[in-house]
Amino acid sequence: MALMDIREQAIRRKPEELIDHLKNFKLNLKFSAGIWYFSPPDSRFHSKYKKDLDIRNRLDIAEKLYDYGLTGLEAHYPNEINEKNIETWKKFLKSTGMKLVTIVPLLFRDKIFEFGSLSNPIDKVRKKAIELTKRTLQLNKDLNTEFMVVWPGIDGYENPFGIDFFGMWDRFAEGLAQAMDSVPGVRIAFEPKPYEPRGRIIFGTTAEGLLLCQRVESLLKNRKNKEILKQGHKLCCMNPEIGHVMMAYEDLAYAYSLALSEARLAHMHLNSQPPGNFDQDLNIGVIAPEQFESLLFVLKMHSYKGWFGIDINPERMTVETAIKICIDAVRSANDRINELDYESIIYAVNNPDKARGWIEAYLLRKRALYPERLTPLPSLKTK
Numbered sequence: 001m002a003l004m005d006i007r008e009q010a011i012r013r014k015p016e017e018l019i020d021h022l023k024n025f026k027l028n029l030k031f032s033a034g035i036w037y038f039s040p041p042d043s044r045f046h047s048k049y050k051k052d053l054d055i056r057n058r059l060d061i062a063e064k065l066y067d068y069g070l071t072g073l074e075a076h077y078p079n080e081i082n083e084k085n086i087e088t089w090k091k092f093l094k095s096t097g098m099k100l101v102t103i104v105p106l107l108f109r110d111k112i113f114e115f116g117s118l119s120n121p122i123d124k125v126r127k128k129a130i131e132l133t134k135r136t137l138q139l140n141k142d143l144n145t146e147f148m149v150v151w152p153g154i155d156g157y158e159n160p161f162g163i164d165f166f167g168m169w170d171r172f173a174e175g176l177a178q179a180m181d182s183v184p185g186v187r188i189a190f191e192p193k194p195y196e197p198r199g200r201i202i203f204g205t206t207a208e209g210l211l212l213c214q215r216v217e218s219l220l221k222n223r224k225n226k227e228i229l230k231q232g233h234k235l236c237c238m239n240p241e242i243g244h245v246m247m248a249y250e251d252l253a254y255a256y257s258l259a260l261s262e263a264r265l266a267h268m269h270l271n272s273q274p275p276g277n278f279d280q281d282l283n284i285g286v287i288a289p290e291q292f293e294s295l296l297f298v299l300k301m302h303s304y305k306g307w308f309g310i311d312i313n314p315e316r317m318t319v320e321t322a323i324k325i326c327i328d329a330v331r332s333a334n335d336r337i338n339e340l341d342y343e344s345i346i347y348a349v350n351n352p353d354k355a356r357g358w359i360e361a362y363l364l365r366k367r368a369l370y371p372e373r374l375t376p377l378p379s380l381k382t383k
Helices: 015-025 057-062 086-098 123-142 165-182 206-219 224-228 241-246 252-261 289-301 320-340 342-350 359-366
Strands: 031-034 072-077 101-103 148-150 188-190 234-237 308-310
Touching: 015 289, 015 342, 031 320, 057 072, 057 086, 072 123, 072 308, 086 101, 123 148, 123 165, 165 206, 188 206, 188 359, 206 234, 206 252, 206 320, 241 252, 252 289, 289 308, 308 320, 342 359
Parallel strands: 031 072, 031 308, 072 101, 101 148, 148 188, 188 234
Antiparallel strands: none
16 A cells, blocks of 8 residues: 655745746646445435435446546445445456545444544443454555545534543544554544534544644554654545534635645545534535635645545435536636636735735636626736
C-alpha cells in the first residue's frame, strides 16, 4: 500500500510564486462516492422513498456512472464490504477499472457501541472497537486502498457534567494508535463532526481533528510508522466534510486550509449544507456555491491531488441524477476558478489598502450572466 505523497500541500509561497503556481497547477478531478447512499438509509421521520438495494445492485449503478466520471468507491466494513462479499467486490473492481478508495470501520452503528467505540470506558467494548479498526486497516492494506477514513460518530456525550474528557480523548487516541501500529503503513483520514448522532461528538471541529492527528502520531511506536513520519509524511490525516464543517459554523476555505497547512488533507467529502442545522448532505453547490468556489481555489493554491469524494443523501431523486449533478457542479466551479485573473487577485489580497472592494466587484462580474450591463471594473495597477 503506497502512500500518496501530499507533503507539497504545506509549502508556503511568496506572492509571485503563488501566481505562477496558480497559472500552472490544475486540479485533477477524480470523483469517488460512498456506496452507502446508493440504497436509502433509515430515517426517524419517514418511510423509505426507494427500495433497498443489495451490494450487487448498487455496484451495477456505479458502473453505469463510470463514463460520466465516477471512478472510485468508498464502503464500510463489515456491513457493505465483508468476508462474504469480498470476491464480488474484487471481480467488480477488476472488470470495471474502478478504484476502492477507502474502507471505513463501522464504529458507530452496532448497539454494542452505545456508549462509544474507541473512547468507550467499558474495557471489553473498547477492545472490540480496536479489533474492528485493526481488521479494517488490514482490509485496506490487502485491497490496496489509499487510506482508511475514521468517523467517531458515536463517541461523545449529551450531559457534560462529570465527564472525564481527558480519559475520553486519551482512550480514543491511544486505541487508534494501537490499531495503526498493528497494521503499519496505512494512512487514516479522520472526519470531524460536531454533533449528530451524539449531542456532542469528540474531536468535532477541524482544529480538534488536527489536535487528534498530532496526538495519535506522537503515540505511534511501530518502526515502519516512525520511519514514515521521519520522512515528513503524515499518517494521521483528515477527511473534512463540507456538511460537518458548516454544522460547526466554520468557513470552508479557512477550515480546509488548516488541514492543508500541515499536509494532512488526505481526502474530503463534498456536499452542501446551511450553517448549523442537522446533517443534510445536499447536492454540491445547492447552498452557498461561492463558498465552494473559495474552497476549490484554496485546493488549487495548495496542490491538492486527491479524490473529490461525493457524500450526499439523494432522498428525492435517483442516485444517478444526484451524482451527475454533483460532478457537473464541481467541474463548472473548477472551470470558473481556472479562468480568473490570478495576478490581480493576489495583488489585491496583499495590498488591501490599494484594492478596496476590488475582489468582491471582480467576482460579482465573473458570475454575472451579463457583465457588460454593469459598471466597468476599476483596473488595478499591479506593477
